[in-house]
Amino acid sequence: MTSTRGKFISLEGGEGAGKSTLLAGLREYIESHGIDLVQTREPGGTALGEAVRGIVLDPAQKGLAAETELLLMFASRAQLVREVIEPTLSEGRWILCDRFADASYAYQGGGRGQPLQRIAELERWACKGVVPDLTLLLDVPVAIGRARASGRGDADRIEVETDAFFERVRASYRARAAAEPSRFHVIDASRSPADVLADATRALSSLVVETRS
Structure with missing residues (x-):
C-alpha cells in the first residue's frame, strides 16, 4: 500500500450544467496520466446510497420534509465516505465524485432553507x-440549465422545482466558491463542452503534476 494519499476531486453545479459530459472527459484526462481513479456520485456510490437516491429523486415523494431530505443526504454521504472515499484515498488512488457536501449547502441550505450551521x-x-x-x-444561468435539462426525459423530484429554487441553489454555490477560492474553481458552463473540459483540465493540471512528481 502506498504512503501517498490520493486526491479528491468533486464536481458541483445545478441542473443542466453539463456535469455528466464533463465527468467523462475528466476521467479520460486523469487516467491518461496513469492515475488510478474511482468515480462515484451523490447521493449514491454504495448500495445504501443508491437506495437513498431512489427515495430523494422519486417524484412520488412529494411529502418529503426538508429535514428528512437533509438527513437522508448525509446518511448516504457518511456511508460513501466510510465505504468508498476514505479507503480509496488511503490507498493512494484518486476519487472523482459527482457532488459532495457542497451540494447540501446549495440544495438543502439555499434551496430548502435549512440552517447552514446545522448543515x-x-x-x-x-x-x-x-x-x-x-x-x-x-x-450556468438557471434558464440555460433548465432548458438543457428539459430534454433529458421525465423530471425527477428535484428537477420539478421552481426557477426561484434553482436561483437560490446557484447563489449558494457561488457564495461558497467566493468563500473558499483556494478549493473552488468556477467554470462558465454556458460555453461548449470542449471549452469547459479545457478549463477543467487546466485547473487539474497542478494536482496531476504533484501526483506524478
Whole structure:
C-alpha cells in the first residue's frame, strides 16, 4: 500500500450544467496520466446510497420534509465516505465524485432553507474531516440549465422545482466558491463542452503534476 494519499476531486453545479459530459472527459484526462481513479456520485456510490437516491429523486415523494431530505443526504454521504472515499484515498488512488457536501449547502441550505450551521455540524460529524482537494463548480444561468435539462426525459423530484429554487441553489454555490477560492474553481458552463473540459483540465493540471512528481 502506498504512503501517498490520493486526491479528491468533486464536481458541483445545478441542473443542466453539463456535469455528466464533463465527468467523462475528466476521467479520460486523469487516467491518461496513469492515475488510478474511482468515480462515484451523490447521493449514491454504495448500495445504501443508491437506495437513498431512489427515495430523494422519486417524484412520488412529494411529502418529503426538508429535514428528512437533509438527513437522508448525509446518511448516504457518511456511508460513501466510510465505504468508498476514505479507503480509496488511503490507498493512494484518486476519487472523482459527482457532488459532495457542497451540494447540501446549495440544495438543502439555499434551496430548502435549512440552517447552514446545522448543515456544517452534520458535515463535521458525517464526513470525518474529508474535504475535496479541488471542487470544480459548473456555473450556468438557471434558464440555460433548465432548458438543457428539459430534454433529458421525465423530471425527477428535484428537477420539478421552481426557477426561484434553482436561483437560490446557484447563489449558494457561488457564495461558497467566493468563500473558499483556494478549493473552488468556477467554470462558465454556458460555453461548449470542449471549452469547459479545457478549463477543467487546466485547473487539474497542478494536482496531476504533484501526483506524478
